[in-house]
Amino acid sequence: MTGYKVANGNGHSNGNGNTKGTNGTNGHSNGHKSADYTAQENPTMCSRDCCSGPGGSNRGNTCSDKKGAKAGSLTGEKIIPTPQSLLGNGKIQCELTHEELRALRVLNEDTYPYEVIEEIADFITKGSGMRPKIGIICGSGLGSLADMIQDPKIFEYEKIPNFPVSTVEGHAGRLVVGTLEGATVMAMQGRFHFYEGYPLAKCSMPVRVMKLCGVEYLFATNAAGGINPRFAVGDIMLMHDHVNMLGFAGNSPLQGPNDPRFGPRFPALVNSYNKDLINKAIEIAKAMGIESNIHVGVYSCLGGPNYETIAELKALRMMGVDAVGMSTVHEVITARHCDMKVFAFSLITNKCATEYSDKKDDEANHDEVMAVAKNRQKACCELVSRLIREIHLASA
Numbered sequence: 290m291t292g293y294k295v296a297n298g299n300g301h302s303n304g305n306g307n308t309k310g311t312n313g314t315n316g317h318s319n320g321h322k323s324a325d326y327t328a329q330e331n332p333t334m335c336s337r338d339c340c341s342g343p344g345g346s347n348r349g350n351t352c353s354d355k356k357g358a359k360a361g362s363l364t365g366e367k368i369i370p371t372p373q374s375l376l377g378n379g380k381i382q383c384e385l386t387h388e389e390l391r392a393l394r395v396l397n398e399d400t401y402p403y404e405v406i407e408e409i410a411d412f413i414t415k416g417s418g419m420r421p422k423i424g425i426i427c428g429s430g431l432g433s434l435a436d437m438i439q440d441p442k443i444f445e446y447e448k449i450p451n452f453p454v455s456t457v458e459g460h461a462g463r464l465v466v467g468t469l470e471g472a473t474v475m476a477m478q479g480r481f482h483f484y485e486g487y488p489l490a491k492c493s494m495p496v497r498v499m500k501l502c503g504v505e506y507l508f509a510t511n512a513a514g515g516i517n518p519r520f521a522v523g524d525i526m527l528m529h530d531h532v533n534m535l536g537f538a539g540n541s542p543l544q545g546p547n548d549p550r551f552g553p554r555f556p557a558l559v560n561s562y563n564k565d566l567i568n569k570a571i572e573i574a575k576a577m578g579i580e581s582n583i584h585v586g587v588y589s590c591l592g593g594p595n596y597e598t599i600a601e602l603k604a605l606r607m608m609g610v611d612a613v614g615m616s617t618v619h620e621v622i623t624a625r626h627c628d629m630k631v632f633a634f635s636l637i638t639n640k641c642a643t644e645y646s647d648k649k650d651d652e653a654n655h656d657e658v659m660a661v662a663k664n665r666q667k668a669c670c671e672l673v674s675r676l677i678r679e680i681h682l683a684s685a
């Protein structure tokens with residue numbers, strides 16, 4: 290390993306296992322045409338595939354006319370508007386305001402336009418009266434990182450326009466803006482995971498919000514399984530690289546049209562993890578007396594929500610992966626795309642078995658992940674706050 294001053298030599302060992310739908314625009318012939326609908330004529334709308342599925346497939350064939358739809362029930366069931374039926378071909382008029390329609394469209398889109406991200410960032414900077422310099426993403430069970438923030442302004446995700454919501458235990462679902470060690474920061478207490486059903490661009494959209502709020506440094510943390518046999522539960526692995534397994538499968542947060550206001554079409558990802566910050570973190574760990582619990586290594590993100598099979602873990606190890614999780618990589622890609630400096634670490638919450646065994650102990654589980662995170666939150670908080678202090682002092 291080059292470039293890192295790990296004194297205990299127990300860190301990274303590279304390599305070898307040791308160390309949308311449109312509404313009724315075609316095909317719909319059973320009595321009603323989407324273009325005929327107005328709020329006045331028809332306050333309710335059929336939500337079946339025949340009306341609201343892609344292209345109006347007319348599959349249901351039970352929806353005979355708009356009179357039937359207006360009555361609100363054709364077969365005794367309640368008929369409700371759907372996003373697809375409302376957003377179809379632009380000819381539909383309904384009682385939703387322009388803003389509500391736009392919000393529905395954004396929630397149904399995979400990617401967020403620059404202007405929408407800008408609006409979210411404005412909402413946060415105006416609401417907090419701050420332009421934070423450091424963004425923090427709290428991993429599973431590591432929400433206490435955000436509890437350290439002084440004079441916090443708290444934004445519940447559900448109250449932020451066009452923001453997704455957190456669905457995972459251990460991810461509170463709020464954005465905390467304030468100061469930490471003198472620096473202005475914003476922290477996500479709860480991130481979005483691919484397995485929650487969000488596309489990767491949506492999972493990492495908050496990183497772009499951070500950028501437009503003024504954030505220059507991204508601190509991303511996660512709970513991860515240790516594959517490197519030298520890692521113990523409770524250790525911290527500073528990420529110096531990653532293997533993007535979702536990318537191997539052709540999935541990226543940068544897929545789709547590229548908006549150059551965020552960054553280039555083809556960003557380079559070598560040196561994604563800031564070496565100076567890694568070295569500073571190692572120095573801090575020495576000063577804290579936890580040097581023997583610190584490693585530098587390679588993280589890989591799988592889609593989850595299932596934990597990995599033994600064969601998968603063996604394969605990851607052969608690829609040089611030291612720790613495995615279900616997040617962070619797409620956030621880092623998005624951050625590097627818009628030229629943020631990145632510092633990221635994994636808290637090793639469980640050891641991953643790479644040999645077959647009947648021992649139940651070998652099975653990862655989320656309760657254990659949360660319990661270990663709770664136990665180690667103090668050390669993680671101290672590492673983060675001391676590093677932020679260094680950044681702040683260096684820029685003062």
Ligand SMILES: O=P(O)(O)O[C@@H]1C[C@H](O)[C@@H](CO)O1
Binds near residue numbers: 510512614658
């Ligand atoms: O958000 P992170 O990556 O810290 O959460 C990890 C991965 C899964 O969400 C969960 C599994 O226990 O913890």
